[in-house]
Amino acid sequence: xxxxxxxxxxxxxxxxxxxxxxxxxxxxxxxxxxxxxxxxxxxxxxxxxxxxxxxxxxxxxxxxxxxxxxxxxxxxxxxxxxxxxxxxxxxxxxxxxxxxxxxxxxxxxxxxxxxxxxxxxxxxxxxxxxxxxxxxxxxxxxxxxxxxxxx
Numbered sequence: 001x002x003x004x005x006x007x008x009x010x011x012x013x014x015x016x017x018x019x020x021x022x023x024x025x026x027x028x029x030x031x032x033x034x035x036x037x038x039x040x041x042x043x044x045x046x047x048x049x050x051x052x053x054x055x056x057x058x059x060x061x062x063x064x065x066x067x068x069x070x071x072x073x074x075x076x077x078x079x080x081x082x083x084x085x086x087x088x089x090x091x092x093x094x095x096x097x098x099x100x101x102x103x104x105x106x107x108x109x110x111x112x113x114x115x116x117x118x119x120x121x122x123x124x125x126x127x128x129x130x131x132x133x134x135x136x137x138x139x140x141x142x143x144x145x146x147x148x149x150x151x
Contacts, residue, residue: 022046023066023149028056028090029112030074034138038069041145053092060097060104067149068109070094072118094122098129108148109133112141 024046027038035049048063050056052074060068072090090113097104109126111119111133119135126133136144 020149024048024064026050026056026059026063026065026068026107028053028069028074028093029071031071034071041142042149045149053088053090056090056093057096060093061100065104065107068097068104068107070109070111070113070122072111072113072115072122089118091118091122091125094125094133097131098125101129101131110141110144111135112138114138 022045023042025038025042025048027035027047027049028051029035029038029049030051038049039047048059048065050059056070070090070093074089090111094111097109109131111122113119113122113135114137116135116137119137123133123135
């Protein structure tokens with residue numbers, strides 16, 4: 001940002017949001033439409049995408065992320081399932097994060113699934129482990145991203 005831009009920002013006239021540095025974002029979701037949606041919202045940032053719990057844990061174990069977005073239902077058969085399939089859903093990733101408190105310590109964790117029951121189970125496990133996590137239903141996610149990471 002130019003010197004004039006910094007002065008305008010200090011005076012409250014400039015655009016402070018434009019000063020945000022690029023961040024690293026992690027997305028766990030099996031829907032390619034959502035991959036594109038997140039790519040548009042985080043243009044200029046580094047976005048890693050996983051479609052399975054196994055891919056997610058692999059990426060989360062070797063990279064640092066500022067923001068972590070987790071979906072619960074990762075396969076079509078999960079969408080209206082009568083029982084839990086915890087090993088192949090986002091819940092497995094939430095359990096892994098809860099069991100590994102030194103991994104991604106400073107990350108903001110947002111569960112963005114439409115499955116409210118699954119989301120609350122994930123958030124409960126993460127919070128029980130001392131992590132800051134919240135559930136934001138996907139239709140409300142755009143506003144949350146603007147509030148947290150506006151450019």
